[in-house]
Amino acid sequence: MTETSPSARLRWWVVLTLLGVGLVLGLAGSYAWWRVWRKPNVVASPLGPAYLYIRTGSSFATVLDTLRRQELLHEPATFAWLARRRGYPAQIRPGRYRLDFGLGNDALLDKLLRGEQDTVDFQLNAFKYKPQLVRQIARQLEADSTTLRQLLQDNKWLQRQYQLDTTTVLTLFLPGPYRLVWNTSAQQFMDSAAATHRQFWTAQRRQQADSLGLSPTQVHVLASIVQRETAMPQDKPIIAGVYLNRLRRHMRLQADPTLLWAIGNFGVKRVLNKDKLVDSPYNTYKHAGLPPGPITSTNRQSLDAVLRPAAHQYLFFCARPDRSGYSDFAETFAEHKKNARRYQHTLDSLKIMR
Incomplete structure (x- = not known):
């Protein structure tokens, strides 16, 4: 049996050593590659992604x-x-x-x-004033609040872009769900709101507005009053019918919510006679017809209540004394006075003076 020579044994040792070193280096390189390229690196969060x-x-x-x-x-x-x-x-x-x-x-x-970013799904809530809109958007999107405020106050730009002005621009925004990318700019947000507005105003809805003798903007204005008058879906078409009846007869709307807009206080529970003297185009006790703009952003339900009003002869309405949120309706002023007295007695009993 031939013995392995010392030189052969050395050669085998060198080969095995080199193989071992290569394997170690290969494993180290593979780990380094995996660590940099593939190793999970995003930290786990108990709150989700x-x-x-x-x-x-x-x-x-x-x-x-x-x-x-x-x-x-x-x-x-x-x-x-x-x-x-x-x-x-x-x-x-x-x-x-x-x-x-x-x-x-x-x-x-x-x-x-x-650029595979997630979209932002958010609910645009009803708002009464432009700063409230700006704050909502600034909380949800990157859109610059200063730029958005400037656009909302730029008459020439609003007329050119949307055929609206600084008074009627609130009609552009429909409360409800929106889905946008986070880095949406102020103008892109307004363009998106305008697209939602166009989708709402179908040919059928425009025909309904025409049949009432109203433009889409006027429908928004009247719907904003209806929306502030009641939260009850059943009453909205009836109240819309009351105001349309008054408009047809060239009666002043005498809508309390427009007074609250004029005095800048929607927290008032009891409208006083002195409120009716406020000097404002939104004072529908003084000025005939619709106010110059909406007093809140209007939702779809209120808009459709105006577009499909209840047919009746009512000219007056008043909140029910049971404070249920519903209204009592009347065809004559005498009937209305009775309803109003019952409601006033309830406010007196609750010591609600304002």
């Missing part, structure tokens, strides 16, 4: 600072290294990005580079 907000004009340093400050990544350094390698600093796209737990750097960069 986290969100990265990148404002318009943000630098790469700002993005990294946000990731570090909000502790969204386990290893921000590996993300930064790969981001530079993939050219992300020159391709930053603003938006609201959902960071699901388990996402690795490569997959996260794919999302950021493609």
Whole structure:
């Protein structure tokens, strides 16, 4: 049996050593690649997915600072290294990005580079004044509040863009659900509201407005009064019918909610005679016809109540004394006075003076 020579044994030792070193280096390299490219790097949150907000004009340093400050990544350094390698600093796209737990750097960069941001679903609530609209939008979107305020006050621009003015611009906004990307600008938000407005005003609804002798803007104005008068769906078409009957007979609307708009206090529970003397085009006790603009943003239910009013001969209505939210209706002023006295007695018994 031939014995292995010392030189052969050395050669085998060298080969095995090199193979071992290569294997170790290969495993180390594979781990390093996996750690940078594929290892889950997004931090788990007990509240669900986290969100990265990148404002318009943000630098790469700002993005990294946000990731570090909000502790969204386990290893921000590996993300930064790969981001530079993939050219992300020159391709930053603003938006609201959902960071699901388990996402690795490569997959996260794919999302950021493609601009795959999540949309923002929010409910636009009814509002009475423009600052209330601006605050709602500023809480939901990146849209600059100063720019939005300026657009809402720019008569020439509003006329050119939407055929509205600073008084009627509230008719553009329909309360309800909206879905927009977070980095929507002020003008883009208004354009989106205008598109929703156009979708609502179908050919059928325009025909209904025409049959009443009203423009869509006038329907919004009247619907805003109906909306402030009652929250009861059953009463809305009846109240709309009352006001339309008064308009046809050239009677003043004498709508209390327009007085509250004029005096700037919607918290008043009891309208006084002195309120009816306020000098304002919104004082429908003094001025005939519709006020110049809406007194609140109007929802679809109120608009459709005006477009499909109840047919009747009522000219008056008053809140019921049981404070149920419903109204008592009357064809004559004498009947109305009786209803009004019952309601006033209820306010007196509750010591509601204002």
